[in-house]
Amino acid sequence: xxxxxxxxxxxxxxxxxxxxxxxxxxxxxxxxxxxxxxxxxxxxxxxxxxxxxxxxxxxxxxxxxxxxxxxxxxxxxxxxxxxxxxxxxxxxxxxxxxxxxxxxxxxxxxxxxxxxxxxxxxxxxxxxxxxxxxxxxxxxxxxxxxxxxxxxxxxxxxxxxxxxxxxxxxxxxxxxxxxxxxxxxxxxxxxxxxxxxxxxxxxxxxxxxxxxxxxxxxxxxxxxxxxxxxxxxxxxxxxxxxxxx
Amino acid sequence: xxxxxxxxxxxxxxxxxxxxxxxxxxxxxxxxxxxxxxxxxxxxxxxxxxxxxxxxxxxxxxxxxxxxxxxxxxxxxxxxxxxxxxxxxxxxxxxxxxxxxxxxxxxxxxxxxxxxxxxxxxxxxxxxxxxxxxxxxxxxxxxxxxxxxxxxxxxxxxxxxxxxxxxxxxxxxxxxxxxxxxxxxxxxxxxxxxxxxxxxxxxxxxxxxxxxxxxxxxxxxxxxxxxxxxxxxxxxxxxxxxxxxxxxxxxxxxxxxxxxxxxxxxxxxxxxxxxxxxxxxxxxxxxxxxxxxxxxxxxxx
Numbered sequence: 001x002x003x004x005x006x007x008x009x010x011x012x013x014x015x016x017x018x019x020x021x022x023x024x025x026x027x028x029x030x031x032x033x034x035x036x037x038x039x040x041x042x043x044x045x046x047x048x049x050x051x052x053x054x055x056x057x058x059x060x061x062x063x064x065x066x067x068x069x070x071x072x073x074x075x076x077x078x079x080x081x082x083x084x085x086x087x088x089x090x091x092x093x094x095x096x097x098x099x100x101x102x103x104x105x106x107x108x109x110x111x112x113x114x115x116x117x118x119x120x121x122x123x124x125x126x127x128x129x130x131x132x133x134x135x136x137x138x139x140x141x142x143x144x145x146x147x148x149x150x151x152x153x154x155x156x157x158x159x160x161x162x163x164x165x166x167x168x169x170x171x172x173x174x175x176x177x178x179x180x181x182x183x184x185x186x187x188x189x190x191x192x193x194x195x196x197x198x199x200x201x202x203x204x205x206x207x208x209x210x211x212x213x214x215x216x217x218x219x220x221x222x223x224x225x226x227x228x229x230x231x232x233x234x235x236x237x238x239x240x241x242x243x244x245x
Numbered sequence: 246x247x248x249x250x251x252x253x254x255x256x257x258x259x260x261x262x263x264x265x266x267x268x269x270x271x272x273x274x275x276x277x278x279x280x281x282x283x284x285x286x287x288x289x290x291x292x293x294x295x296x297x298x299x300x301x302x303x304x305x306x307x308x309x310x311x312x313x314x315x316x317x318x319x320x321x322x323x324x325x326x327x328x329x330x331x332x333x334x335x336x337x338x339x340x341x342x343x344x345x346x347x348x349x350x351x352x353x354x355x356x357x358x359x360x361x362x363x364x365x366x367x368x369x370x371x372x373x374x375x376x377x378x379x380x381x382x383x384x385x386x387x388x389x390x391x392x393x394x395x396x397x398x399x400x401x402x403x404x405x406x407x408x409x410x411x412x413x414x415x416x417x418x419x420x421x422x423x424x425x426x427x428x429x430x431x432x433x434x435x436x437x438x439x440x441x442x443x444x445x446x447x448x449x450x451x452x453x454x455x456x457x458x459x460x461x462x463x464x465x466x467x468x469x470x471x472x473x474x475x476x477x478x479x480x481x482x483x484x485x486x487x488x489x490x491x492x493x494x495x496x497x498x499x500x501x502x503x504x505x506x507x508x509x510x511x512x513x514x515x516x517x518x519x520x521x522x523x524x525x526x527x528x529x530x531x532x533x534x535x536x537x538x539x540x541x542x543x544x545x546x
Contacts, residue, residue: 033323033324034324056349057272057273057274057424057426058272058424058425058426059424069323069324069486069488069491070273070323070324070486070488070491071273071323071324072272072273072274072323072424072426073273073486074274074423074479074481074485074486074534076424077423077424077481078537083422083423083424083425084425085425085426085427085429085430086272086297086349086353086425086426086427087353087356087357087427087430090349090350090353090354090368091353091368094350095350095368095369095370114373118346118375118376118379123375123378123379123380125338125340126335126336127336128332128336129320129327129331129332129335129336130321131319131320131321131327131328132317132318132319132320132321132346132348133318133319133346133347133348133349133374133376134297134298134318134319134348134349135319135348135349135350136348137348137350137370137371137374137376138348138349138350138368138370140374141369141370141371141372141373141374142369163375163379164373164374164375165374165375165376166374167372167373167374169373
């Protein structure tokens with residue numbers, strides 16, 4: 001589904017670029033693996049050279065020279081500003097309010113942006129046992145804002161999650177493969193559609209969301225990735241195309 | 246200084262007992278697969294396995310029938326997907342594994358309380374989350390000074406904690422660099438501690454750089470020397486994480502027969518880590534770390 005006449009880009013590249021643009025220069029960002037990691041490294045290489053990447057594993061000010069396959073990769077340590085214990089990460093950094101932006105993902109995200117990474121079905125007898133919280137619950141509570149990158153799908157966006165692993169109160173934007181959802185003050189915190197990507201329609205988004213979706217009119221469009229952003233992603237940040245596909 | 250050097254076989258035989266609460270810590274980095282394999286070989290049963298991220302090592306120990314209960318905060322294959330032996334045990338009816346589940350911060354807080362000899366640890370967490378309704382022991386506690394309500398989790402006091410490290414001296418003074426996870430707190434919280442190292446060094450090496458000592462010998466019961474003992478996890482400055490192994494494990498663990506075959510060949514089928522390494526030729530060439538030395542500091546006065 002590559003669109004745009006000017007610059008050819010994939011949907012993953014678009015989501016990554018839109019997430020990167022949410023990061024301000026100087027932000028301290030709690031990074032996850034996959035697209036959030038790419039988005040952070042893209043932001044650092046473009047408009048946010050003074051951002052600080054923090055990983056829950058203990059690396060602060062990391063400058064990984066390869067795409068880290070896990071959140072505890074040795075490349076996060078080499079050349080970083082500080083390596084500390086996880087007690088320091090969760091207490092002195094996160095609980096102490098030093099993190100501006102946190103990235104979260106999940107198997108299910110509901111109408112109020114609550115995230116489930118614990119179980120599908122009842123907790124005591126799950127249909128699918130998922131990994132659990134990790135640091136997600138405390139990131140959701142303590143980061144000043146939370147960004148979610150997730151593909152739309154009816155099972156992934158139910159009206160109510162089976163288990164609230166991470167409460168949705170701080171979720172600022174859910175960046176999907178069709179558009180952007182935000183918690184609307186006008187809807188008491190319910191996620192509403194605020195932007196649509198080129199060639200996507202409200203009906204397509206609604207068909208992949210498990211509740212009667214509202215849109216904030218007028219819907220915004222999104223600024224497509226620039227040639228420089230796409231080139232950075234492909235040539236420097238994810239040369240093996242592990243995440244941008 | 247007391248010489249605590251023992252073979253891993255001896256250390257596990259004398260310090261890890263059936264029914265124990267066992268912690269093999271290390272967050273992605275320095276996960277002691279050698280010790281997990283030795284516990285499997287010695288047929289320990291009814292263990293309560295505690296760790297933030299069970300990882301492949303507890304998946305293997307669950308498959309081998311060592312575990313009665315799992316205390317944890319994130320049970321996945323990092324960057325790959327599910328832990329399939331864990332999932333089979335939990336999704337079975339009735340489940341074959343008891344769970345006690347927290348978030349990472351909750352587990353860290355439990356180790357902090359244990360290491361500080363306190364009954365519980367307060368944390369700002371879980372408001373609006375269903376985690377307290379799950380299997381973990383989470384309660385609310387009021388600040389005695391302001392009345393503010395915060396969450397509390399109970400101390401975790403393992404019977405035995407096993408830590409893999411880059412180096413230690415024979416008395417167990419243990420130095421770690423790179424990611425340190427929650428190893429210091431886990432070691433201080435524990436009744437017994439086994440340290441497994443890449444290299445045994447002279448006391449003078451430890452004394453030349455005391456700030457790098459994470460666990461003092463006075464907290465350590467046994468020191469075992471097992472080069473490559475953390476593979477497929479890694480040891481900063483020694484060898485890289487074997488990401489291909491983590492990816493391949495997904496296929497192995499999906500299939501109970503393939504998993505049993507793996508254990509037969511690489512765990513039951515070898516005597517120790519040296520035997521494991523001889524079955525994995527080419528690892529050193531593929532994963533050995535490139536040098537990246539630090540500048541060093543002046544400890545003089």
